[in-house]
Amino acid sequence: MSTPWEFIADRLREELADYGGLLRLFEEQQMALFDRDPDTVLRLAGEIEAHARDLAVTRTRRETAVADFAESHGRPTTSSLRAMLPLIEPAAQPLIEALINEVNTLLHRVRRTSRHNHTLLSRAVETHQETLQYLRPNAFTKTYSPAGRISVASNHAAATLRAAG
Numbered sequence: 001m002s003t004p005w006e007f008i009a010d011r012l013r014e015e016l017a018d019y020g021g022l023l024r025l026f027e028e029q030q031m032a033l034f035d036r037d038p039d040t041v042l043r044l045a046g047e048i049e050a051h052a053r054d055l056a057v058t059r060t061r062r063e064t065a066v067a068d069f070a071e072s073h074g075r076p077t078t079s080s081l082r083a084m085l086p087l088i089e090p091a092a093q094p095l096i097e098a099l100i101n102e103v104n105t106l107l108h109r110v111r112r113t114s115r116h117n118h119t120l121l122s123r124a125v126e127t128h129q130e131t132l133q134y135l136r137p138n139a140f141t142k143t144y145s146p147a148g149r150i151s152v153a154s155n156h157a158a159a160t161l162r163a164a165g
Contacts, residue, residue: 004069005088005096008081011062012099018055019106025051026113033120041121 002010025048032040066084067077073087082100085093132139 003089004065004072005092008062008065008069009092009096009099011058011065012096012103014058015055015062016099016103016106018051018058019103019110022048022051022055023106023110023113026110026117030113030117030120033117033124 025044029041029044029048032044066079066081069081069087070077070079070084073084075084075087081096085097088096
């Protein structure tokens with residue numbers, strides 16, 4: 001049977017693999033955005049959502065393992081794994097610390113890439129709306145929400161573009 005720190009290391013490795021997979025999907029989506037491939041962007045959006053749900057399960061398993069470890073050592077279940085490193089065998093501490101650092105590094109990379117993709121997608125939608133408004137200015141109405149955000153609504157009857165000929 002494995003020791004508690006080995007179980008935690010396995011959970012960290014699983015989380016690390018899931019963050020790596022999510023980062024790969026975001027990077028693929030970014031390339032599809034640059035390649036102007038909307039079908040791939042849409043497909044990857046679904047894959048990203050599914051992978052993020054799987055990652056949440058993996059993260060919960062790791063958090064549960066850490067909470068169980070803390071409880072078994074008389075610590076609050078909310079204790080961080082880094083704070084409990086002294087409770088782990090000295091030979092295993094560098095491994096656990098390296099896994100914690102790598103998970104945190106990947107988490108930050110995923111967040112940064114996600115924000116970048118969100119900005120690219122937002123800008124693409126904004127440009128699309130501006131183009132449609134330029135082509136059919138009477139087909140859209142701009143309003144402001146109570147929070148000060150601009151909302152653009154279309155008049156579906158007037159928004160239809162017809163081919164010439």
